[in-house]
Amino acid sequence: MSGLIYRNLKIYFSDKSGIFFSLMGAMISFVLYLIFLSQNMISNWSNVPDTKLLLDPWLIGGTMTITAITTTLSSLSLMVQDRERHVLADISLTDIGFLGIQFSYLITAMIVGIIMQLVMYFIMGIYFMIVDKSSMDLQIFPQILGIVILSSFIWTIFNLLLLSFAKKVDTLGKIATIVGTASGFFAGVYMPIGVLPATVQKIMKYTPALYDTAMYRDVLMQSQLRQSFKNLPNSVENKFKEVMGINVKWNHQILTIQQDILTIVVFAIVIAVLIILISKISRRVIISKV
Amino acid sequence: MKILQTKNLVKKFGNKIAVDNISLTIDQGEMIALLGPNGAGKSTTINMLIGMIQPTSGQIIFGEETTDIRAYRSKIGVVFQSSVLDSNLTVADNIMLRVKMYFKHINVQSLINKFELSSIWKQKYGSLSGGQKRRVDIARALISDPKLLFLDEPSTGLDIQTRTKIWEILDGLRKETGLTIIFTTHYLEESQNADFIYIIDQGKLIADDTVLELQKKYTKNILKVVYKTGKTQKMELDNKNEAIQILTDKKSAISDFEYRPGTMDDVFMNLTGRKIR
Numbered sequence A: 001m002s003g004l005i006y007r008n009l010k011i012y013f014s015d016k017s018g019i020f021f022s023l024m025g026a027m028i029s030f031v032l033y034l035i036f037l038s039q040n041m042i043s044n045w046s047n048v049p050d051t052k053l054l055l056d057p058w059l060i061g062g063t064m065t066i067t068a069i070t071t072t073l074s075s076l077s078l079m080v081q082d083r084e085r086h087v088l089a090d091i092s093l094t095d096i097g098f099l100g101i102q103f104s105y106l107i108t109a110m111i112v113g114i115i116m117q118l119v120m121y122f123i124m125g126i127y128f129m130i131v132d133k134s135s136m137d138l139q140i141f142p143q144i145l146g147i148v149i150l151s152s153f154i155w156t157i158f159n160l161l162l163l164s165f166a167k168k169v170d171t172l173g174k175i176a177t178i179v180g181t182a183s184g185f186f187a188g189v190y191m192p193i194g195v196l197p198a199t200v201q202k203i204m205k206y207t208p209a210l211y212d213t214a215m216y217r218d219v220l221m222q223s224q225l226r227q228s229f230k231n232l233p234n235s236v237e238n239k240f241k242e243v244m245g246i247n248v249k250w251n252h253q254i255l256t257i258q259q260d261i262l263t264i265v266v267f268a269i270v271i272a273v274l275i276i277l278i279s280k281i282s283r284r285v286i287i288s289k290v
Numbered sequence B: 001m002k003i004l005q006t007k008n009l010v011k012k013f014g015n016k017i018a019v020d021n022i023s024l025t026i027d028q029g030e031m032i033a034l035l036g037p038n039g040a041g042k043s044t045t046i047n048m049l050i051g052m053i054q055p056t057s058g059q060i061i062f063g064e065e066t067t068d069i070r071a072y073r074s075k076i077g078v079v080f081q082s083s084v085l086d087s088n089l090t091v092a093d094n095i096m097l098r099v100k101m102y103f104k105h106i107n108v109q110s111l112i113n114k115f116e117l118s119s120i121w122k123q124k125y126g127s128l129s130g131g132q133k134r135r136v137d138i139a140r141a142l143i144s145d146p147k148l149l150f151l152d153e154p155s156t157g158l159d160i161q162t163r164t165k166i167w168e169i170l171d172g173l174r175k176e177t178g179l180t181i182i183f184t185t186h187y188l189e190e191s192q193n194a195d196f197i198y199i200i201d202q203g204k205l206i207a208d209d210t211v212l213e214l215q216k217k218y219t220k221n222i223l224k225v226v227y228k229t230g231k232t233q234k235m236e237l238d239n240k241n242e243a244i245q246i247l248t249d250k251k252s253a254i255s256d257f258e259y260r261p262g263t264m265d266d267v268f269m270n271l272t273g274r275k276i277r
């Protein structure tokens, strides 16, 4: 298996333009933020001190989610390409079994997701450190790493479900474009969830993106939230959290980070069941015989 | 010793029959050609033999009795019609990462020497010339030290020197290791390398024999005579004695002549009534 995983990783990291395009969604969110989102939001929350220091980690959180979504998709796409090029048939002549082959692609996608999220984390963190003098708290790094791994996992299997419908390399580009664009909205980065209509907000709660972002923001913004809101009434803080999508709200309950994690695990289980069901009833699937 | 046998192999795609009732028997150490024009069903046959697609009906038997490709797959090497190697990776990566996909210990040094890979070892596969690519393709297919090597059109698009070179290596391997080689081609002259030829047309097996027998059965020897008057005459003869007779009789009138045995082109022409391409 390690041979195949190495191969897949090497292919991903040797394709510079592929990497660039798989980070497109993340870069768009970053640039949009720099150009006007941040100004806009700072003026909206002028009563909160150090808004900029609050918003920087807010952006990092959302962009990490986008990165996880698009890079795992890009890595997993290799499987569809390999099937079309008969590479899978060729690999199945080796000693790696059928399951080993499938797992190799999944593990590759997870590793790619983890590496690229970490890269984005440090790039953005250092950028804001230089430009806005925001601090990068290394004490929260273990938690960040945990979320990085969990989000890489959930998006790998989410994308596996998505690619179950892509048999042709043709379709891949289209899927990548749609996912790249949609992820920014679903992760609540292109605009804060609070400014969107109620129905849209409801739809957003049916993908893992929102919860993924919420986990990140929870950890990344914690200390600055305490700092900025220490002299303000609780209601203002709650309003801010709700509008900006730092916590997800179900009816009247605000989810804790533990509940976010649980929700994501439930998503993972549901998606896994769906993938198995689809592979049973349809041959148009990514997990089928080579 | 029998190494591979098919019985009444059929493959349909929808209503279309790509392979129609083909039975082959291949012995260990043989060099076998599947010869046929574009769309004859050669690749489809190979793909069934290597377990990539399932036959609609019929049987494939490996060794003496195994019908399960899974049990046999590590004894198979395949060079696909369109390459399956990764163009973004180096030759070294393409070979060494493949080595890691097998459990057994593999020494690739002799393959590197045989296929002269050391000078292109660090080069990206995608940047190689067609002939270099093919050398890497074949070397990679031999990594697991297979008993059976399948080559789907190994020399399409290569110049004559490279082609000759590749056939030399393959022939050497066969003599050295007793490798069984099954290849497809529509180069008629290339099929002359084979011990045994299966000619396929529109999914059907239309002839199977050795090169010599095919020539004997389906062609005549050809005598072309150029007369001093400038007139030329082409004759089909059964044997050389006839030719000697004609040449002696007309000795004084002849300025030049050409005598050749029938080729695979003639075989194909006589079998199907048309040229292969």
Ligand SMILES: Nc1ncnc2c1ncn2[C@@H]1O[C@H](COP(=O)(O)OP(=O)(O)OP(=O)(O)O)[C@@H](O)[C@H]1O
Pocket (backbone or CB within 6 Å): B013, B016, B017, B018, B036, B037, B038, B039, B040, B041, B042, B043, B044, B045, B081, B186
């Ligand atoms: N997946 C498929 N679906 C439908 N038809 C197919 C499929 N694969 C092959 N065919 C058809 O089966 C026939 C045999 O194809 P095959 O690829 O085996 O030919 P070939 O002898 O290898 O030709 P070539 O010399 O061009 O490689 C062709 O008519 C082809 O169109």
Ligand SMILES: [Mg+2]
Pocket (backbone or CB within 6 Å): B042, B043, B044, B081, B152
């Ligand atoms: Mg073919």
